[in-house]
Amino acid sequence: MANAAQYDVIIIGSGPGGEVAAIRAAQLGLKTALIEKEAHLGGTCLNWGCIPTKALLESAKTYKKLQHATDLGFNVGTVTYDWERVMQRKQGIVDAQRKGLRFLMKKNKIDVHEGHGRLAGKGQVSVTTADGKVTKLTTRFALVATGSRIRTLPFAPTNGRTVINSDEILSFDRVPKSLCVIGGGVVGTEFASLYGRFGSQVTIIEMAPQILPSEDADSVKELVRQLKKQNITVETGTKLTAVEDKGDHALITTEGQKPRAFEVVLVSIGRAPVTEDIGLETAGIKTDRGFINVDSHYKTSADWVYAIGDVIPTPALAHTASAEGMHAVEVIAGHKPPVIDYSANPNAIYTAPEIASIGRTEQALKEAKVEYKVAQFPFAPMARAKIDDATEGFVKIIYEPKYRELLGVHIIGAKATEMIAEFSLGKILETTVDEIAHTIHPHPTISETIMEAAHVAMGGAIHL
Amino acid sequence: MQNDTTEVLMPLMGEGITEATLVKWLKQPGEQVRQEEPLLEVSTDKVDTEIPAPASGVLTEVFVRDGDTVAVNKVIAVIRSGAATGSTARSTPKPEAAAVPTKAAAPAAQAAAVPKVATAAVAPSAAAPLVTSGEKPRSSPLVRKMARAESIDLTQVPGTGLHGRITKRDVEAALASPVPATARAGVSSPAVSGLVTKRDGDRETLEGVPVRRERMSKMRTLIAEHMVRSVRTSPHVTTIFEIDMHQVTQVRAKAQAAFKAREGFGLTYTPFFVHAAVQAIKRFPIVNVSVDGDDILWKDQINIGVAVAIEQGLIVPVIRDAGTLNVFGIARRINDLATRARSKKLLPDEVQGGTFSITNPGMFGSLVSSPIINQPQVAILSIGAIIKRPVVINDLIGVRPLVQIGLTFDHRVVDGEGGARYLAYLKEVLENFDDSGL
Numbered sequence: 001m002a003n004a005a006q007y008d009v010i011i012i013g014s015g016p017g018g019e020v021a022a023i024r025a026a027q028l029g030l031k032t033a034l035i036e037k038e039a040h041l042g043g044t045c046l047n048w049g050c051i052p053t054k055a056l057l058e059s060a061k062t063y064k065k066l067q068h069a070t071d072l073g074f075n076v077g078t079v080t081y082d083w084e085r086v087m088q089r090k091q092g093i094v095d096a097q098r099k100g101l102r103f104l105m106k107k108n109k110i111d112v113h114e115g116h117g118r119l120a121g122k123g124q125v126s127v128t129t130a131d132g133k134v135t136k137l138t139t140r141f142a143l144v145a146t147g148s149r150i151r152t153l154p155f156a157p158t159n160g161r162t163v164i165n166s167d168e169i170l171s172f173d174r175v176p177k178s179l180c181v182i183g184g185g186v187v188g189t190e191f192a193s194l195y196g197r198f199g200s201q202v203t204i205i206e207m208a209p210q211i212l213p214s215e216d217a218d219s220v221k222e223l224v225r226q227l228k229k230q231n232i233t234v235e236t237g238t239k240l241t242a243v244e245d246k247g248d249h250a251l252i253t254t255e256g257q258k259p260r261a262f263e264v265v266l267v268s269i270g271r272a273p274v275t276e277d278i279g280l281e282t283a284g285i286k287t288d289r290g291f292i293n294v295d296s297h298y299k300t301s302a303d304w305v306y307a308i309g310d311v312i313p314t315p316a317l318a319h320t321a322s323a324e325g326m327h328a329v330e331v332i333a334g335h336k337p338p339v340i341d342y343s344a345n346p347n348a349i350y351t352a353p354e355i356a357s358i359g360r361t362e363q364a365l366k367e368a369k370v371e372y373k374v375a376q377f378p379f380a381p382m383a384r385a386k387i388d389d390a391t392e393g394f395v396k397i398i399y400e401p402k403y404r405e406l407l408g409v410h411i412i413g414a415k416a417t418e419m420i421a422e423f424s425l426g427k428i429l430e431t432t433v434d435e436i437a438h439t440i441h442p443h444p445t446i447s448e449t450i451m452e453a454a455h456v457a458m459g460g461a462i463h464l
Numbered sequence: 465m466q467n468d469t470t471e472v473l474m475p476l477m478g479e480g481i482t483e484a485t486l487v488k489w490l491k492q493p494g495e496q497v498r499q500e501e502p503l504l505e506v507s508t509d510k511v512d513t514e515i516p517a518p519a520s521g522v523l524t525e526v527f528v529r530d531g532d533t534v535a536v537n538k539v540i541a542v543i544r545s546g547a548a549t550g551s552t553a554r555s556t557p558k559p560e561a562a563a564v565p566t567k568a569a570a571p572a573a574q575a576a577a578v579p580k581v582a583t584a585a586v587a588p589s590a591a592a593p594l595v596t597s598g599e600k601p602r603s604s605p606l607v608r609k610m611a612r613a614e615s616i617d618l619t620q621v622p623g624t625g626l627h628g629r630i631t632k633r634d635v636e637a638a639l640a641s642p643v644p645a646t647a648r649a650g651v652s653s654p655a656v657s658g659l660v661t662k663r664d665g666d667r668e669t670l671e672g673v674p675v676r677r678e679r680m681s682k683m684r685t686l687i688a689e690h691m692v693r694s695v696r697t698s699p700h701v702t703t704i705f706e707i708d709m710h711q712v713t714q715v716r717a718k719a720q721a722a723f724k725a726r727e728g729f730g731l732t733y734t735p736f737f738v739h740a741a742v743q744a745i746k747r748f749p750i751v752n753v754s755v756d757g758d759d760i761l762w763k764d765q766i767n768i769g770v771a772v773a774i775e776q777g778l779i780v781p782v783i784r785d786a787g788t789l790n791v792f793g794i795a796r797r798i799n800d801l802a803t804r805a806r807s808k809k810l811l812p813d814e815v816q817g818g819t820f821s822i823t824n825p826g827m828f829g830s831l832v833s834s835p836i837i838n839q840p841q842v843a844i845l846s847i848g849a850i851i852k853r854p855v856v857i858n859d860l861i862g863v864r865p866l867v868q869i870g871l872t873f874d875h876r877v878v879d880g881e882g883g884a885r886y887l888a889y890l891k892e893v894l895e896n897f898d899d900s901g902l
Binding site for chain 2: 337338402403405429430431432434435
């Protein structure tokens with residue numbers, strides 16, 4: 001005990017994985033330090049991801065709603081927006097959350113070290129500040145939560161004007177007349193849905209046969225139908241061959257087609273784990289295609305190092321990282337949390353309409369030759385959907401026929417991202433479709449579609 | 465009128481018992497019953513017993529047929545007090561009554577049939593913690609459905625979920641486990657299953673030998689399962705002492721005539737062995753414990769189970785608080801329990817809560833035996849036949865009635881020395897027995 005370490009755990013990275021892990025660690029009585037190399041705490045989620053994009057999407061939603069306000073009995077003239085103020089509101093929310101995080105660190109007596117954190121041999125972590133000063137910290141455990149960075153397209157370097165990435169678009173000064181989104185993943189599709197609603201002519205170019213490849217084909221088909229109404233064209237199975245900066249616009253070329261001009265091109269082809277230059281080699285930790293391999297308790301090949309979030313090959317989602325982070329520090333603190341069940345891990349896509357899901361898609365089950373049944377119920381007949389002017393959407397429950405265990409749930413429509421939480425809980429508790437059908441849902445709400453879909457599985461919906 | 469209806473529930477027969485088989489109705493629908501009058505006979509894993517009527521009136525409806533196995537607390541019949549009669553049995557079993565009569569009498573029914581049970585009756589599997597209450601294990605809707613479909617006893621499945629909740633994965637593990645007997649209720653045999661037999665005409669053969677296949681009785685499968693589990697759970701060690709029964713023989717012979725005249729049954733040697741075992745337990749209580757994971761559970765009572773062979777197999781009625789009884793008291797208790805065991809009148813409580821067991825194969829001529837520990841106990845005493853032999857006493861040869869007594873103990877908690885010291889003291893008690901022990 002004579003040469004006790006300074007910390008029980010040092011967490012590298014303050015994103016939704018690291019920040020939550022730090023607070024939980026402190027709550028469990030661990031002496032905790034958090035290292036962040038960026039100017040602000042919160043990582044991608046708070047600074048360039050979930051939070052600012054959802055703030056902008058809320059403006060887009062309101063804009064759309066105001067345009068249809070006459071339907072609800074209002075006399076409104078032409079609704080216009082002020083992009084600067086839209087951006088200011090977004091920034092205000094981000095700033096408030098950053099402040100909140102600082103407060104939480106202080107409240108929980110977590111030492112925040114600003115600088116570049118690196119593992120530096122067993123039980124040691126170094127912090128290099130912007131001015132090059134290196135501090136060595138000693139610790140019993142380290143948690144790598146360095147997250148991910150934007151993947152770049154070698155032949156389409158961004159320039160901040162005509163070819164930009166998802167970080168840069170968050171401080172872009174205008175809504176471009178035309179926008180080409182390269183990559184129809186979650187990030188690209190959400191930005192398409194945002195700018196489309198603000199009036200951009202948007203084209204999504206996706207190499208795979210469907211945008212949002214990991215989502216159920218039925219949800220995506222419905223989304224694409226809705227996106228068309230928001231000035232968005234979706235091109236799937238399309239290979240990009242060239243991106244050319246032309247000063248005030250960019251030219252993009254896809255295989256077999258002539259070059260097309262767009263005011264702005266957004267490159268959103270995914271994210272890559274940040275695992276270089278964080279001292280993994282000093283702990284003897286190897287990476288596999290950039291990812292750190294961990295056991296079911298997030299321990300790496302080095303006993304004293306844990307890793308969570310986007311640096312490990314699990315779903316790269318903020319809430320997933322948070323759950324993993326809490327789990328890891330609970331293990332470090334000597335607790336025995338149950339292994340995380342990723343089949344209950346929710347996916348949430350904040351397009352209009354929203355898509356949310358847990359578990360497996362129908363196409364994946366088909367491919368794996370798993371026996372399943374589908375029960376689906378649309379929003380349209382529900383009173384609440386009409387009241388909310390949100391009749392587009394459905395709940396699709398895929399279940400195993402013998403015990404009616406939930407295999408996958410796919411919701412598209414208003415409030416889908418809120419409603420999926422019911423299924424996350426249901427899945428964790430190993431609920432079958434029967435219990436969902438027998439759960440009384442409040443009326444009138446859109447959540448009644450969940451109960452109705454369960455009734456479909458039980459032999460018949462009530463309101464269809 | 466509703467107040468006059470009493471639902472008869474399948475009573476809780478003991479902790480860990482989730483279902484019981486209805487052997488037969490002793491009353492038929494339409495018949496009058498009096499409260500406390502035997503209404504039906506049921507059989508559980510542990511014991512067969514009669515269930516008294518919870519109320520007086522007319523048995524109007526029965527929902528369960530003879531031979532059906534019913535979960536505890538299910539409505540099995542309705543008794544209506546007052547005049548109205550004439551209802552008949554439904555042809556199909558109906559576990560849940562559609563009407564909503566009062567359940568006020570239900571607790572009374574349970575109280576009548578179930579004496580208070582202090583300790584767990586169900587022996588745990590090696591991995592699971594001891595069942596210390598009658599609560600159902602935490603599980604999930606999916607797990608319960610799977611358990612029903614696969615006939616899995618969830619009390620035997622270790623849970624790995626939050627706070628020990630049994631998850632789908634745990635059930636799958638139990639199903640895949642090489643010894644499914646610990647988890648499967650009733651269905652599977654703990655004996656080696658999956659023997660490859662062949663069909664030879666209309667005969668089944670095993671390795672060329674014609675065989676006749678017979679389903680084990682419920683009791684047999686349970687005994688088999690318990691034995692396999694006990695051997696897996698406890699490292700068994702046996703130590704044997706030779707004991708001179710001269711003193712006991714003398715005392716017994718002197719007391720016999722008066723005892724038989726007074727009690728109506730003979731004074732056997734068994735009460736003396738029980739008495740001596742209890743005295744030795746008082747000195748070495750480590751043989752009277754249970755092991756729960758890394759914990760030892762010390763017991764405040766000395767409850768001696770005495771193995772009784774019955775027609776269908778083996779039952780071990782328990783002499784509760786044997787430490788408070790003298791030899792005659794023990795003799796009376798043993799006679800009562802053994803008689804009722806053979807006539808199937810034991811109450812569930814009377815085969816539970818044993819803390820130490822005694823088996824007496826000496827009755828059948830056995831000299832020495834190595835029994836299997838009755839889980840979750842940690843020791844069992846085996847008594848051989850008492851046989852007169854020449855012995856050397858003070859360099860002279862004399863004839864003495866000798867008995868070989870073995871202690872089989874769980875080496876997790878008792879070492880060779882402890883076992884030997886226990887028997888040495890037991891020997892001392894028996895060899896120096898005098899009238900004052902009666």
